[in-house]
Amino acid sequence: MDFRSFVISYFRYEEKKRTKPLPSHPQLAFKLPRISDTVASTCYYPYIEFFFIIRSGFLALTEEALRLSEKDFYIKLSFPITYGDYAAAMCLRRKNSFFHESDINAELPPPDKLWLSVPEIANNSSDMDILCYILNTEDHLSSYASCSLYFLKHLYLRFCRITEHPYKVQTLMTIQNNEIFGPNSQYTFTYVDKPFKLCYVNVLPAKLTDELFPLDFREAHPRYFLEIPISGAQFLSDDDFGLRYCIGSKYFTLQLQASG
Amino acid sequence: MRVLAFPRNVLLDPEALKSYVIDHATVYFSIKLEYYDHDEIETSTWLVQPLLFLIFYPPDNSKYIYTFSSEDGKKSCGISLHVSESPRSTTNSIFLNYCYNYCYIGSNIYPSTFYFRLAKKWRKLMELDKASPAHQTFHVDRTADLAISNYFFFWGPYNNHAVYILPLSFSEAIINEEPAMLGKFTHPLEFLEGENLDPLSELVIRRVYSWISDLS
Numbered sequence: 043m044d045f046r047s048f049v050i051s052y053f054r055y056e057e058k059k060r061t062k063p064l065p066s067h068p069q070l071a072f073k074l075p076r077i078s079d080t081v082a083s084t085c086y087y088p089y090i091e092f093f094f095i096i097r098s099g100f101l102a103l104t105e106e107a108l109r110l111s112e113k114d115f116y117i118k119l120s121f122p123i124t125y126g127d128y129a130a131a132m133c134l135r136r137k138n139s140f141f142h143e144s145d146i147n148a149e150l151p152p153p154d155k156l157w158l159s160v161p162e163i164a165n166n167s168s169d170m171d172i173l174c175y176i177l178n179t180e181d182h183l184s185s186y187a188s189c190s191l192y193f194l195k196h197l198y199l200r201f202c203r204i205t206e207h208p209y210k211v212q213t214l215m216t217i218q219n220n221e222i223f224g225p226n227s228q229y230t231f232t233y234v235d236k237p238f239k240l241c242y243v244n245v246l247p248a249k250l251t252d253e254l255f256p257l258d259f260r261e262a263h264p265r266y267f268l269e270i271p272i273s274g275a276q277f278l279s280d281d282d283f284g285l286r287y288c289i290g291s292k293y294f295t296l297q298l299q300a301s302g
Numbered sequence: 303m304r305v306l307a308f309p310r311n312v313l314l315d316p317e318a319l320k321s322y323v324i325d326h327a328t329v330y331f332s333i334k335l336e337y338y339d340h341d342e343i344e345t346s347t348w349l350v351q352p353l354l355f356l357i358f359y360p361p362d363n364s365k366y367i368y369t370f371s372s373e374d375g376k377k378s379c380g381i382s383l384h385v386s387e388s389p390r391s392t393t394n395s396i397f398l399n400y401c402y403n404y405c406y407i408g409s410n411i412y413p414s415t416f417y418f419r420l421a422k423k424w425r426k427l428m429e430l431d432k433a434s435p436a437h438q439t440f441h442v443d444r445t446a447d448l449a450i451s452n453y454f455f456f457w458g459p460y461n462n463h464a465v466y467i468l469p470l471s472f473s474e475a476i477i478n479e480e481p482a483m484l485g486k487f488t489h490p491l492e493f494l495e496g497e498n499l500d501p502l503s504e505l506v507i508r509r510v511y512s513w514i515s516d517l518s
Binding site: 072074084086182183186225231232233234235240242272276279280283286287289290291293294295297298300301 | 451456464491495511512513514516
């Protein structure tokens with residue numbers, strides 16, 4: 043069974059077995075192939091994650107800058123992919139329309155319903171046939187890059203709206219055009235987190251972090267940022283697989299590359 | 303046992319690595335590395351020991367991994383080895399000659415091509431001891447994987463081990479001699495959902511399993 047037919051059948055299966063009212067966009071889930079059919083198959087849930095590297099370590103955004111009500115500061119930004127997000131990201135990819143100057147004037151969608159910002163999806167959110175059609179006609183492998191662009195857009199928009207920082211469309215376009223978030227990019231990696239999370243991680247190198255969050259703005263508005271030195275990040279990584287792997291697999295190689 | 307270790311900043315700061323290479327370079331692009339008594343530096347926060355983690359795949363290089371019980375009875379998917387000072391050292395270690403690429407000084411120190419044979423202890427744990435010695439020898443030519451900047455993560459109570467992951471394939475010959483080995487290959491997710499896992503093996507598999515290729 044290929045991915046497309048798998049998603050359709052799984053989606054329908056989920057619909058059938060529900061006894062409670064259907065949430066408008068349940069989280070995307072997969073049952074991955076395994077060596078033994080005798081082991082009960084577990085659902086795994088995909089996530090998109092971001093890290094922002096700076097010269098001395100990592101740049102964390104504070105709760106004051108994002109108002110997500112989850113933590114005091116965010117060294118890692120992690121987003122579960124719902125069916126709605128996936129469909130919305132694919133919709134933006136088809137139109138090749140991720141970033142616009144005018145985005146900054148649009149109403150901010152709730153953090154857990156970002157797909158409401160895409161009219162094609164928001165207006166058809168109860169039409170499962172349309173969602174299934176979108177889900178099953180896209181190239182799966184590169185879809186994570188599109189989901190990454192989609193979540194970065196909303197993350198950055200939220201930051202800019204709250205902090206009144208200029209929305210740097212050109213930098214976002216650079217990320218898109220250079221396929222920074224592509225599955226074969228040196229800036230991405232994957233891992234399996236607990237419990238049953240499939241994580242696709244995007245690591246922004248210091249140059250791009252500085253363009254999105256310029257040094258002079260960071261110095262003028264320290265309440266929005268926390269610069270975490272690499273020694274501090276190592277301490278925090280004991281409880282965070284993603285941060286541990288990011289320090290090991292990407293931090294040093296990207297810093298080496300930047301140093302020439 | 304004396305093992306290779308680097309000052310922590312050499313593995314985190316590009317300038318520190320370049321300085322280290324310049325200070326330790328010898329003729330013919332090799333590096334004179336520093337070795338320390340393992341027990342003395344095991345709790346050091348300043349010195350970081352490279353640790354090679356060997357994972358074994360079937361001859362067809364499929365995604366399944368070879369699993370076995372480690373010394374403490376935990377389920378393991380590979381072998382971790384320190385880098386030793388002596389080519390004759392046999393205990394949990396491997397001897398490597400490091401060199402550097404002049405064009406990328408400071409960013410590309412790596413061991414030259416090498417062969418090695420697992421120590422008897424590991425051959426028994428992996429039930430390889432019945433196979434003929436010639437088939438227990440591994441040739442490694444993807445040494446760029448072991449360039450010192452290419453570690454996957456820090457590990458240990460003091461985060462003072464830099465883990466390098468080296469995938470190896472069993473030869474057809476060794477499988478033919480020991481067909482029972484085929485039953486020990488496991489899908490990474492089945493391994494992760496198992497119980498009593500070796501903590502280092504778990505960390506390795508969570509990072510190296512390419513779930514995205516299973517979905518495409």
